[in-house]
Every structure is written in C-alpha cells, then in structure tokens.
Amino acid sequence: MSRISKNVNIPYTELNYYRYALCKKIAITNILLQNTKYLHNIDTIYDVMAGVGISGKIFLKYFPNSTIFLNDISKECVNVLCSIPQFINKQIQITNQDCFSLELPKVVDLIFIDYNSFTCNECSKVAKERIYQLKQWLVKNKSKLNWVLISDTYVFSLKFQKDKTNNSQKFSDYKLKFENVLNLKIIAVSCYKNNDCCLFLCKINEFV
Numbered sequence: 001m002s003r004i005s006k007n008v009n010i011p012y013t014e015l016n017y018y019r020y021a022l023c024k025k026i027a028i029t030n031i032l033l034q035n036t037k038y039l040h041n042i043d044t045i046y047d048v049m050a051g052v053g054i055s056g057k058i059f060l061k062y063f064p065n066s067t068i069f070l071n072d073i074s075k076e077c078v079n080v081l082c083s084i085p086q087f088i089n090k091q092i093q094i095t096n097q098d099c100f101s102l103e104l105p106k107v108v109d110l111i112f113i114d115y116n117s118f119t120c121n122e123c124s125k126v127a128k129e130r131i132y133q134l135k136q137w138l139v140k141n142k143s144k145l146n147w148v149l150i151s152d153t154y155v156f157s158l159k160f161q162k163d164k165t166n167n168s169q170k171f172s173d174y175k176l177k178f179e180n181v182l183n184l185k186i187i188a189v190s191c192y193k194n195n196d197c198c199l200f201l202c203k204i205n206e207f208v
C-alpha cells in the first residue's frame with residue numbers, strides 16, 4: 001500500500017494490484033449487494049478510473065443490462081481493458097482520457113471514482129489540489145450524477161495508531177470531514193478486508 005499511496009500517477013498495471021484485487025472485489029460486491037434497495041434502475045455506470053477492469057467486471061455481473069463506460073488515463077490500462085473478452089460487448093464503451101475532462105452523458109446513475117490513493121485528510125499541496133479538482137468536478141457535474149461511489153484511504157492511517165481505542169470516533173469524525181469537504185452525503189460504507197481502503201457510497205448533499 002505504501003507503494004500505491006506514494007505513486008498516485010503510476011499506471012495501475014505497474015503496481016502490484018493483484019495483491020489488493022480480492023479485497024477490492026469483495027468490498028465492491030458487498031456495497032452493491034448490501035444496497036440493492038438504492039441501486040435499482042441503474043441504467044448507466046461510469047467507472048472513470050477503470051484500471052485493469054476489476055471493478056468493471058463486477059459492474060457487468062450485477063448490472064448486465066446497463067450501459068457501462070470504462071475510462072482510464074493510462075494507455076497501458078486501456079490496453080488491458082480492451083483485451084478483456086467480456087468487455088468486447090456493445091453495452092461497454094472504453095475511453096482513454098483524463099476523467100476530469102470527460103464529457104459525461106446526461107445522467108450517470110452510478111459513478112465510480114477509484115483513485116490509487118485518496119483521502120481528504122492529506123495536507124500536502126498535491127493532495128489539496130486533487131481534492132479541489134474532484135470537488136470542482138463534482139460541482140460542475142452534480143445535476144448529472146445520482147450515486148457516487150468513491151474509494152478513500154483514510155482507514156489505512158488508522159492501522160498505524162499506537163492506541164486504537166479512539167479509531168472508531170476518528171473514523172466517524174473523518175466521514176463528517178469528507179462529507180463537508182466534497183459536499184457529499186455518505187449513505188453506505190464498505191471497508192477492504194485488509195483495512196487499506198474504504199468505499200463510500202454517496203449522494204450529492206443537496207439531492208439527499
């Protein structure tokens with residue numbers, strides 16, 4: 001994970017992603033299955049940082065009738081996505097763009113934003129710029145977005161607390177911070193089994 005958190009812009013294909021693939025798979029599957037009461041009528045899914053298609057395959061499995069857009073900024077990842085037989089399918093569109101310059105369709109029922117490493121708790125200049133970029137993008141596209149699924153690595157830092165008795169409170173405080181910073185309301189949470197990362201299923205605050 002330390003390698004991932006330090007290398008946010010490295011193509012996913014160059015990271016040891018297979019070490020986290022199972023945790024990612026389980027966390028995504030759990031959040032989808034545990035929230036079917038919300039996630040019905042999902043016609044359009046945008047996996048804007050689609051990597052090597054771990055998430056894309058799960059979306060295809062659970063939403064076989066949806067239109068699924070898979071995008072990644074890295075050519076290497078897009079090559080992997082294009083080589084996956086299940087994705088050679090007319091309901092799937094694969095693109096190779098910076099997601100923050102993507103023109104979204106009119107309505108995206110479920111968007112997945114799966115950074116290599118992202119938390120609203122980082123204070124470095126680069127991290128602050130990334131948070132600002134995401135926030136601006138969410139504001140710009142808010143009328144097109146329904147459910148927003150985001151990966152967040154705050155829980156990783158809790159693993160290294162000497163005294164873990166306050167971790168639960170710290171996580172609650174962090175979730176409030178995340179909601180305030182990004183103007184999102186967290187509806188459900190699914191943590192990776194290894195506690196490196198969490199998924200937040202969110203709504204844009206004003207649409208809750």
Ligand SMILES: C[S@@+](CC[C@H](N)C(=O)[O-])C[C@H]1O[C@@H](n2cnc3c(N)ncnc32)[C@H](O)[C@@H]1O
Pocket residue numbers: 008009010011012013024048049050051052053054055056071072073074077097098099100114115116117
């Ligand atoms: C954690 S991986 C995604 C894993 C993916 N969900 C999967 O299941 O394979 C993060 C991906 O984000 C991509 N990425 C980073 N910044 C991006 C951007 N601005 N636009 C599009 N993709 C980006 C990276 O190339 C990397 O493949």
